[in-house]
Amino acid sequence: MQKTNSTAPSNTGSDTSLRTGSTTPADSGTQGEPASGKTHCLPTAGCNLEINIEAHGDVNIHHHCPPGMPAECGSPTGGEGCYPPPASGNTCLPPVAGRKQKSSPTRKLQALAKRTRVPSVLAASTLQLVRRHLAGKQPANALESAAFKRLDGLPAAVRSTLACALDRFDTLAPELRKKLFDPTVAQGADDAVDPDLLSRAFGNELVQRAGILSFDNADASAQERPGKIRVFEPGVEDFFTQVRICSVNNLRTSSFIPLISPGGRRPEELVHDCTTTLVNGAPQVSCQVRTANCVGDLIDGGCIAVPAIAAGDSAVLEGVNFFSVDAKVRFTARLTGTAVDVDVHVFGDVDTPVNETIDGEPRLINDCRVHDRIGVTVPADLPPAIYDMQVVVPNITGIAAFGSSLTSNSATIEVVPPATARFQITAEKLFCRKETSPASFGSDEVGLRFMAVSLLPDLSIGTPQLTSRRFGDVDSGESRDIARVIFDQQQPILAVAMSILGHEVDGEDAYNNMITSSTDIFVDLVKEQATFVKGALAAAGIGLSQLKSIGPYGAIAVGIAIAITLIVDLIVALWAPADLIIEDPTGYSLLDLAxxxxxxxxxxxxxxFTTEGDIDVKVKPQEKIPTQYRELREYVSDDEDSRYEIHLRFNRTV
Structure with missing residues (x-):
């Protein structure tokens, strides 16, 4: 037991003992804070104060802390004490006078909730690990042992921040907490974070996120549903294709209706012939639209692009009249005529009406305004070649003229072998086009975090690669060199998920260091858990044979990126006086990088696109030379009235 003395007026001649244990709500900013504002122990952390008041002399304060907690209380700055009190209702850290006012945690979380369609599993489990450690619980398994080891011996100020973040989580409105934090792992202090349960829950989260990206529905993988029947009985010379593939992996086919005006196609939807020339001694790539010798269809403006799909990967077809879950996709080799029918995952459009009224008359809606979707996996043993792909739907329309089935238009694809190249991504520069408002309150203090996670060939998740940078005194029109490799591929992968987060933090250097070190703890806890959830998709029942129900490798990678971005953003929003100015979850298949x-x-x-944190992201390709590509990614925050840019460089290394 440690002892500190402070002078107090004399009282009665008897010995009186007073034990503190009450707290005030977190939003008051005075969680268990004594009137003097001195350092105190938080009951939520299992720390008790015993105050003995005697007739004359000093007041002796004795405190008892569970194992692993600091031994002394009483320092005005925390020092070796239990916990310094939070000093602001908006944050878990004291405000800095004369600096920009920060948004409240509740406001930040409410903004996140507006766009979040799937709650975060790892954000909830991270807080559960903190809860159990602060309560003095013994680790129940290897996951908790690894996490508690990271939490042991933290400075008092950091432990106070953890406790404050946890208290804020507990005082959230139940509906807001459930919307953002998966309740599966957010339980009482006696409930351990079970690695198997955590892996299944995180796998289910990733499946839901991939379902949103591929089928615009979080539950799409769990069920198939047919689209609506939108057909008419054909006449003798009616050649209209009633089952129609409108797009393959978001690339519109030549059969897209309504017709696309000349010049209305995106560059990636047309075939280009590219050449490399030396300009002032430097190689430059120049490309022209191909207008003859098309592999796919020729339209006004050039040759339609032929999507390249790696054998074993999946594709999402969007179209109309995918009205049976027994539909199949037929791959026909262009050179040999060999055909193979493949089972698919059908998720029909049940929202678009079957008919519309034009000039007072009902008219069938059977064009590409309909968004029936099919997920199909290219067989891993399908030889690399050019294939014509068609959707074949059993005839359940009752119209005998269609025969036993209806067949769609052909969409040409190229099946390619899985890529074996290696890649590296570098963050080169940060540019502040417009600092946060009001600028009169001083320069921005910008903290950046990059996380890259690989999707491995067995659909397991690789170890996260973490990179952090912080820049002080950033004003409008200024740039800072980042010069950090944020992804370095060292093994075969299917895809990479990448998360970029940037927060603006105003304050003194020690204050910024406190925020950085506390955030590092939470990020490290996420990384510790990643080791135990690497088989999350398998735990959720998803293997390579189930890819058709969740979509391509790239969609899975983006789902992972969104998940890890949200984890950090949610936890930072709970406690830190930091405003979100950059948020960018993205992902690339190996073919995308190639x-x-x-x-x-x-x-x-x-x-x-717009992120769940309401940051508008604009991706602007800049230049490419053989084995290298550069792009600018712009981030606009309406809430902070800021515009930042990050410049990335992609390199093929092998």
């Missing part, structure tokens, strides 16, 4: 760094492909099209 095309970006290959001299035979043009620059990809510019794209944009």
């Amino acid at each position: 095309e970006r760094t290959g001299a035979d492909f043009p620059l990809p099209d510019a794209t944009s």
Whole structure:
């Protein structure tokens, strides 16, 4: 037992003992805080105060902390004490005078909840690990042993932050907590985080996220559903294709209806012939649209692009009249005519009406405004070649003229062998186009975190690669060199998930260090858990044969990226005085990386999307040379009125 003395006025001649144990709500910013504002022990951490008041002399304060907790209380700054009190209702750290006001945790979490369609498993399990450790529980398994080892011996200030974050989680409105944090692992302090349960739960989360990306529905993999029947009885010379493939992996086919105007196709939807020339001693790739000798169809404007799909990977076909779950996809080799029918996963459009009214008359909707979807896996043993792909749907329409089945238009694809190249991704530069408002309150303090996770050939998850950078005094128009490799491929993979997070933190250097070190703890806990959930998809019942129900490798990688991005963002939002200015979950199949760094492909099209944290991301390809590609990724936060850019470089290394 340790002892500290402080002067107090004399009281009665008797010995009186007072034990503190009450706390105030986290939003008050005075969690268990004594009136003096001195360092105190948090009851939620299992730390008790015993105050003995005597007639004359000092007040003796004795405290008892469970194993692993600091031994002394009483320092105004925390020091070796149990926990310093949080000093602000908005954060778990004291505010810095004269700096920009930060958003409240509740406001940040409510904003995240508006766009979050699947709750986070690992964010909930991370807080559960913190809960059990602060309660003095003994580790129940190898996962908890690894996590508790990371938590042992933390400085008092960091432990206070963990306790505050946990308290904020506990005081969230139940509906908000359930929306953001998976309740499967968010239990009482006596309930251990079970690795097997955690792996299954995280696998189910990834399946749901891939389902959203491939089929726009979190539950798509768990069930098939037919699309609506949208057919008419054909006339004698009616050659209209009523079962129609409108797109393959988001590349529109030549049969897309309504017709696409000349010049209306994206560059990636047309075939390009590319050449490499030396310009001022440097190689440059230049590409022209191919207008003859097409492998696929020729339309106004050029040759339709032929999607390349690796043997064993999946594709998502979107179209109309996929009205039976017994539909199949037929692959016919262009050179030999050999055909193979493959089972598929059907997820029909049940929202678009069958008819519309035009000039007072009902008219059938059977064009590409319909979004029936099919997931199909290219057989791993299908020889690399050019194939014509068709959807074959059993005739359940009752119209005998169709025969036993209806067959769609042909969509041409190229089946390629799985890529064996190795790649590296480097973050080169941060550029501040517009700092957060109001600029009059000072420069931005920007903290960046990059996480890359590989999807391995057996669908297991590789060890995360973590990179952090922090830049102080960033103003509008300024740039900073990042110069860090954020992904370095060292083994065969199917895809890579990549998460980029940036927060603006105003304060003194020691204050920023506190936020960085506390965030590192949470990120490290996520990394510890990643070791135990690497087989998450298998635990959820997903293997290579089930790919058709969740989509291509790239969709799985993006799902992983969204999951790990949300984990950190949720936990940071609970406690830190940091505002989100950069959020970017993305993923690339190995074939995607090969095309970006290959001299035979043009620059990809510019794209944009909005993240769950309400950050607008604009991807702007910049340049490519053989084995290298550069792009600019812009991040716009309406909430913070900021615009930042990160420049990435992709290299093929082998």
